[in-house]
Amino acid sequence: MDWQEKLNQKGLRLTHPRRAIISVLERADTSLSPQAIHQRSLDANEEIGLVSVYRTLELFTELGLVRRVHGHSECQGYVLASPGHHHHLVCHSCDATVEFSGVEDLSSLITHIEEETGFTINEHLLQFSGLCPDCQRKTDIRD
Amino acid sequence: MDWQEKLNQKGLRLTHPRRAIISVLERADTSLSPQAIHQRSLDANEEIGLVSVYRTLELFTELGLVRRVHGHSECQGYVLASPGHHHHLVCHSCDATVEFSGVEDLSSLITHIEEETGFTINEHLLQFSGLCPDCQRKTDIRD
DNA sequence: TCCTTATTGAAAAATATTTTCAATAAGGAT
């Protein structure tokens, strides 16, 4: 099911600004802030308003089509979300962001925490960071 | 080692605004935004400036004395961090935030991801959310 | 108690985000 269908199905429309935003995100290899998305859109000669970027990101995030990546100081990085459960891996150095399938088995940890705290857990946020292959190479050379 | 020592050791000072902020965070059972911290400080008759809240939170976060809790739409919730490795558990309903010791064993997952992606992983963000005991009770009654 | 300087608060500046509203254009219906 493509974007067109996914949106129309819900009475939503695949508009020009939305296409432009998707296109920017598809080409990005890092997460992008609303401002960055807007700028790249303009650079690609897609004249859209910054407001639309905000609105679209909010909508797409709610629909699970886009996800937010959490940084140390800011959490305004957005990336396209492929369907299904997965998490992100971010490079400290170049900010490259990669998605990996959520094959993790946290169930025993979750059960443990539920017992310890009395909470019922139904959601988690998991994100890794480190050095991507390229930046590892660059670091090696410098040393 | 108390706050006084921790700061002085680094040439930093335990000032009135900083004490007020610590005190607010100690009394809180949810994470708090800079604005909320400021307001609660005023409510407690500790007249401090909002700027100091920002500056203190930034400093304390860098020092690992305070941590940021990541929500769905905002990530401006700060909590006191006890020393050592641990994560947070947040109630969807009342926002109660609890810390739990980082007993998780993610090493096999990390190794798996390192192999799959070529990244070197040295950091992770893990946060759970669900319903706290109190809110579970309230939900049960309503149903 | 003195002295150095980290820290503060107020104000201004810079950024970021949200709201409002008339105009537009997506896309289902005809």
Added chain:
DNA sequence: ATCCTTATTGAAAATATTTTTCAATAAGGA
């Protein structure tokens, strides 16, 4: 193809958030 409904847009204004500047203050070591 064309019409019609209405979701969506962009511009502007309103709000909110964060950072910077700088003179005054107060921590805390000597």
